[in-house]
Amino acid sequence: xxxxxxxxxxxxxxxxxxxxxxxxxxxxxxxxxxxxxxxxxxxxxxxxxxxxxxxxxxxxxxxxxxxxxxxxxxxxxxxxxxxxxxxxxxxxxxxxxxxxxxxxxxxxxxxxxxxxxxxxxxxxxxxxxxxxxxxxxxxxxxxxxxxxxxxxxxxxxxxxxxxxxxxxxxxxxxxxxxxxxxxxxxxxxxxxxxxxxxxxxxxxxxxxxxxxxxxxxxxxxxxxxxxxxxxxxxxxxxxxxxxxxxxxxxxxxxxxxxxxxxxxxxxxxxxxxxxxxxxxxxxxxxxxxxxxxxxxxxxxxxxxxxxxxxxxxxxxxxxxxxxxxxxxxxxxxxxxxxxxxxxxxxxxxxxxxxxxxxxxxxxxxxxxxxxxxxxxxxxxxxxxxxxxxxxxxxxxxxxxxxxxxxxxxxxxxxxxxxxxxxxxxxxxxxxxxxxxxxxxxxxxxxxxxxxxxxxxxxxxxxxxxxxxxxxxxxxxxxxxxxxxxxxxxxxxxxxxxxxxxxxxxxxxxxxxxxxxxxxxxxxxxxxxxxxxxxxxxxxxxxxxxxxxxxxxxxxxxxxxxxxxxxxxxxxxxxxxxxxxxxxxxxxxxxxxxxxxxxxxxxxxxxxxxxxxxxxxxxxxxxxxxxxxxxxxxxxxx
Ligand code: ADP
Ligand code: MG
Numbered sequence: 001x002x003x004x005x006x007x008x009x010x011x012x013x014x015x016x017x018x019x020x021x022x023x024x025x026x027x028x029x030x031x032x033x034x035x036x037x038x039x040x041x042x043x044x045x046x047x048x049x050x051x052x053x054x055x056x057x058x059x060x061x062x063x064x065x066x067x068x069x070x071x072x073x074x075x076x077x078x079x080x081x082x083x084x085x086x087x088x089x090x091x092x093x094x095x096x097x098x099x100x101x102x103x104x105x106x107x108x109x110x111x112x113x114x115x116x117x118x119x120x121x122x123x124x125x126x127x128x129x130x131x132x133x134x135x136x137x138x139x140x141x142x143x144x145x146x147x148x149x150x151x152x153x154x155x156x157x158x159x160x161x162x163x164x165x166x167x168x169x170x171x172x173x174x175x176x177x178x179x180x181x182x183x184x185x186x187x188x189x190x191x192x193x194x195x196x197x198x199x200x201x202x203x204x205x206x207x208x209x210x211x212x213x214x215x216x217x218x219x220x221x222x223x224x225x226x227x228x229x230x231x232x233x234x235x236x237x238x239x240x241x242x243x244x245x246x247x248x249x250x251x252x253x254x255x256x257x258x259x260x261x262x263x264x265x266x267x268x269x270x271x272x273x274x275x276x277x278x279x280x281x282x283x284x285x286x287x288x289x290x291x292x293x294x295x296x297x298x299x300x301x302x303x304x305x306x307x308x309x310x311x312x313x314x315x316x317x318x319x320x321x322x323x324x325x326x327x328x329x330x331x332x333x334x335x336x337x338x339x340x341x342x343x344x345x346x347x348x349x350x351x352x353x354x355x356x357x358x359x360x361x362x363x364x365x366x367x368x369x370x371x372x373x374x375x376x377x378x379x380x381x382x383x384x385x386x387x388x389x390x391x392x393x394x395x396x397x398x399x400x401x402x403x404x405x406x407x408x409x410x411x412x413x414x415x416x417x418x419x420x421x422x423x424x425x426x427x428x429x430x431x432x433x434x435x436x437x438x439x440x441x442x443x444x445x446x447x448x449x450x451x452x453x454x455x456x457x458x459x460x461x462x463x464x465x466x467x468x469x470x471x472x473x474x475x476x477x478x479x480x481x482x483x484x485x486x487x488x489x490x491x492x493x494x495x496x497x498x499x500x501x502x503x504x505x506x507x508x509x510x511x512x513x514x515x516x517x518x519x520x521x522x523x524x525x526x527x528x529x530x531x532x533x534x535x536x537x538x539x540x541x542x543x544x545x546x547x548x549x550x551x552x553x554x555x556x557x558x559x560x561x562x563x564x565x566x567x568x569x570x571x572x573x574x575x576x577x578x579x580x581x582x583x584x585x586x587x588x589x590x591x592x593x594x595x596x597x598x599x600x601x602x603x604x605x606x607x608x609x610x611x612x613x614x615x616x617x618x619x620x621x622x623x624x625x626x627x628x629x630x631x632x633x634x635x636x637x
Contacts, residue, residue, distance in 0.1 A: 019071035021105035035060035044211040055215035078130030079154040087165040089115035096135040117286030138174035163192040225342035228376040229352040251320035258326040277303035324352040331368035508554040514578035516549040
């Protein structure tokens with residue numbers, strides 16, 4: 001094995017030995033020179049050698065295998081000669097499209113993507129027509145092999161694309177199964193962004209004296225991506241986000257959040273604030289996911305709120321901004337995330353929201369990427385106000401430039417002016433008000449008072465609960481105990497769904513925490529810590545009822561174990577939270593799973609154990625209506 005990591009002396013595509021038709025296609029697509037992984041891998045693959053290729057995401061691995069394999073395809077043999085396994089449907093489609101693209105000079109060439117969640121019949125028809133290349137997710141490929149609809153006796157090359165991701169998603173058993181079934185005599189190419197041990201083991205078992213091509217890029221992130229972070233402080237992340245989106249020059253935007261639920265909620269909240277936003281997560285049926293990505297590509301959508309897994313490998317050139325709304329789990333994920341922007345040498349922006357206690361992650365990222373991430377300030381009120389006004393002025397200028405209806409309107413305004421004897425400026429101001437409503441009015445200073453008003457329900461609860469005198473506290477407590485309807489519980493409508501406060505609201509469960517009034521900690525601080533640790537909106541944290549040495553808090557039902565563990569370990573102002581679930585008659589010792597805080601993780605892990613052909617994930621089969629309902633245990637906002 002030879003390890004090479006040359007980066008200089010890049011050969012041109014013409015010297016690599018690709019088939020003329022393939023070369024012609026690349027020239028037309030406009031690739032100037034091969035990327036390092038392409039330059040290294042293509043000659044080996046053309047020779048028919050096995051290869052173990054490692055290079056960061058966004059470095060052109062697809063073409064690194066597609067171009068040489070296409071160069072060797074036998075167009076007369078209308079049978080699968082190349083099989084590519086990819087971790088997700090999106091990637092399977094993307095790779096399949098890339099093949100199609102690079103093969104546009106190859107007459108009669110056929111490639112088909114096969115993946116779970118899509119109708120079998122469509123895939124069977126495509127396979128029946130005769131294809132040269134099959135790109136599929138491991139489970140669905142396995143199903144077709146079992147059914148006999150995918151015969152691989154003519155296979156010449158197997159590609160494992162994004163192998164580390166397949167491992168991470170629990171597909172490795174399926175991959176090994178496929179590897180066991182295919183003809184002994186074949187070429188194998190394994191591409192991966194990272195080389196965990198298990199991948200190495202697979203390559204030792206299944207690859208035959210592979211050429212090892214490892215491209216160690218100086219920095220793992222594109223240099224064309226400007227990276228900034230905002231230290232989460234003093235403002236809700238959603239408000240910070242909207243401020244940023246308002247003044248940044250953006251095109252397409254991907255926002256990463258940790259949980260599927262959060263992607264939906266955040267997308268809804270952004271839509272409500274006037275952004276063309278949608279969510280992308282593993283629960284959304286495949287068809288819809290494709291449509292969503294296409295909308296982003298086509299500009300009908302500007303903001304995609306996604307989980308790591310759902311957005312992995314997305315290649316949408318117009319993405320100008322990646323926003324890490326929640327900090328990524330590790331530096332790898334960060335690199336993958338921001339690799340969605342700055343594609344193919346364009347410029348891009350990455351913004352990371354990071355809480356003070358997550359600072360260590362910031363340093364790890366800087367170390368891993370060997371790039372500085374600079375601190376950014378939120379746009380000030382003045383900047384936003386100026387920006388809004390300027391934008392409006394620009395709209396006026398644009399409208400004046402478009403002559404179309406101006407004549408007609410001029411007549412109306414003129415007659416109005418004459419009839420009413422009102423100066424043009426006054427009329428213009430009225431029209432501006434009609435067209436802009438209050439959206440241009442200067443943002444006001446967020447005084448404490450104002451904040452309190454806007455968050456009334458919680459603030460009331462907070463101040464009363466945490467600052468009441470001993471006497472007050474006791475009576476408060478009694479009132480809760482009784483569960484009686486009082487004037488106070490009326491004011492908590494929002495948080496208690498119109499039920500007495502002692503009832504846990506629907507979709508919520510009650511927890512006990514080891515912080516009480518004696519600790520002199522504000523309920524607000526507790527809410528903030530819980531929300532940040534659990535990946536919840538502050539609004540989703542239910543009522544905190546403080547007692548002397550402990551408190552109770554209502555949290556969305558179905559807290560995943562890892563979140564619970566993280567919460568158990570967290571501290572608020574030097575006091576351990578020591579959260580415990582309070583069992584009610586209806587709930588088990590462990591909270592039942594439901595819709596809030598789900599991550600992509602458990603589902604993909606589950607796949608590991610899945611037997612039989614029911615592939616595609618239950619996500620794909622969930623009717624959207626039902627999902628939409630399930631998403632919102634709380635309807636009261
Ligand atoms: P990876 O699989 O390594 O993450 P991709 O294969 O998805 O990367 O390629 C990333 C982007 O780079 C794609 O948009 C692709 O069209 C583009 N690309 C690939 N090779 C070249 C090249 N030689 N020159 C310019 N752009 C390229
Ligand atoms: Mg790839």
